[in-house]
Amino acid sequence: MVKPLGSSEFKPGQTFGKYTLIDRIAIGGMAEIFLARQAGVEGFEKTIAVKKIRPHLTHDENFVRMFLNEAKLAAQLSHPNIVQIYDLGKINDSYFIAMEYVSGRDMSRVIPKCKSLGIPFPMEYALKITSAALEALYYAHNKTDAQGHPLHIVHRDATPENILVAFSGSVKIADFGIAKATAQLGDGRTENTRAGEIKGKLSYMSPEQCMGKDVDHRSDIFSLAVVLYEWLTGFKLFSGDNDLAVMNNIIEGKIYPPSYFKDGIPEVVETILMKALEKDRKKRYQSAWDMQFDIDTFLASNEFTPSSIHLSNFMKQLFKDELDKEQEFLARLHSPANRTPSSPSAKVPHTAQQTTDVIELDTSNVILEDLPADAFPESTPLPLQRAGPVDVTVHLDKGSYRRLTDLAERKQQTPAELAEHLLKAILKTI
Ligand SMILES: Nc1ncnc2c1ncn2[C@@H]1O[C@H](COP(=O)(O)OP(=O)(O)O)[C@@H](O)[C@H]1O
Numbered sequence: 001m002v003k004p005l006g007s008s009e010f011k012p013g014q015t016f017g018k019y020t021l022i023d024r025i026a027i028g029g030m031a032e033i034f035l036a037r038q039a040g041v042e043g044f045e046k047t048i049a050v051k052k053i054r055p056h057l058t059h060d061e062n063f064v065r066m067f068l069n070e071a072k073l074a075a076q077l078s079h080p081n082i083v084q085i086y087d088l089g090k091i092n093d094s095y096f097i098a099m100e101y102v103s104g105r106d107m108s109r110v111i112p113k114c115k116s117l118g119i120p121f122p123m124e125y126a127l128k129i130t131s132a133a134l135e136a137l138y139y140a141h142n143k144t145d146a147q148g149h150p151l152h153i154v155h156r157d158a159t160p161e162n163i164l165v166a167f168s169g170s171v172k173i174a175d176f177g178i179a180k181a182t183a184q185l186g187d188g189r190t191e192n193t194r195a196g197e198i199k200g201k202l203s204y205m206s207p208e209q210c211m212g213k214d215v216d217h218r219s220d221i222f223s224l225a226v227v228l229y230e231w232l233t234g235f236k237l238f239s240g241d242n243d244l245a246v247m248n249n250i251i252e253g254k255i256y257p258p259s260y261f262k263d264g265i266p267e268v269v270e271t272i273l274m275k276a277l278e279k280d281r282k283k284r285y286q287s288a289w290d291m292q293f294d295i296d297t298f299l300a301s302n303e304f305t306p307s308s309i310h311l312s313n314f315m316k317q318l319f320k321d322e323l324d325k326e327q328e329f330l331a332r333l334h335s336p337a338n339r340t341p342s343s344p345s346a347k348v349p350h351t352a353q354q355t356t357d358v359i360e361l362d363t364s365n366v367i368l369e370d371l372p373a374d375a376f377p378e379s380t381p382l383p384l385q386r387a388g389p390v391d392v393t394v395h396l397d398k399g400s401y402r403r404l405t406d407l408a409e410r411k412q413q414t415p416a417e418l419a420e421h422l423l424k425a426i427l428k429t430i
């Protein structure tokens, strides 16, 4: 039996130091991400993202120390393909990072969106995004301190969730350095958090990471290649019935060439992937730049060489329905008539029928069997819109939706089937 972990109370328009929190973008095992606004003199305003450490971790000294160390390191990174950190601090007992807001989607949402619309995700975009991510990694791997000493930064968590693609067509890696803080948690009290945190990401780990060895930059190259493999074939490279099985598969290192799953993958692309996926890191690409070079050389000679504008158009087209709503929301937010973000008119419009009851469901006391700790965070708002005696529409925030789809995939159910199962389990307990 697993009891979901805690998340903070949130009301749109809530003040957090010099920031106004507008919307909760995601809730992860470790942190909550908010869309926020920073006001300054003479009407100066900036839209940013705020990442707040979740309350249950705030009092874990070990965790906080490592979080701060790593965040300080990440704050030194300044690169067009890395989400820029602006501020790091503590407000009312909450540690936070203020950072550049990327108006776009992380890749864990792009591929399912393509699937739902029946659009194949083009290989050229997968390669272009990987190339940009490699550029970011190369920069970070080679970052030195002011005296020129290498900082040995390793991302450790190169997963689709941490690769953001903006509607402008730019690609940015998020969550830099934070993964190390998570991986190094050595405190028994946080064991649950760690297990929950690692779950979804396990399948992108390198063999040396799974074996608990010291990792270097070549681990990131492996992880990114696992991600690219998935984008190109549509199949997760490493899976299994449980964490141990996944880890065993990674360590065993049996990898079918991508052409086994999908026709039409050029030989040169397959060679790049298989080299990056070598179990022995000495046989892999020795730098992210080398791998990027091979990808870029292929793209340059390919029939279609995508630019950022192509990627921008693709993203805008793919998320057209959601984007229209978001733009309307942001425009309303910035109009002088709607300066009180907590007023109902400033809320993101829901798609469900308007005339229904909204029930805020607090899941804090719900014990769900057979669920990972992060499957249903405590007090995730689940407004249930009752449209009839049997129809129920559940709105999940992006993080919960992602966990739902991940879990459904693992359980070989559709998200709708799993949602129904979860709802029944919750309703039985209230
Ligand atoms: N700066 C940002 N701008 C826009 N969305 C972001 C930003 N940072 C994170 N996100 C979204 O929030 C999710 C979780 O953020 P992340 O920093 O990766 O937290 P976690 O430590 O929980 O993995 C990301 O997968 C992405 O969808």
Ligand SMILES: [Mg+2]
Residues within 6 Å of the ligand: 161, 162, 174, 175
């Ligand atoms: Mg992340």
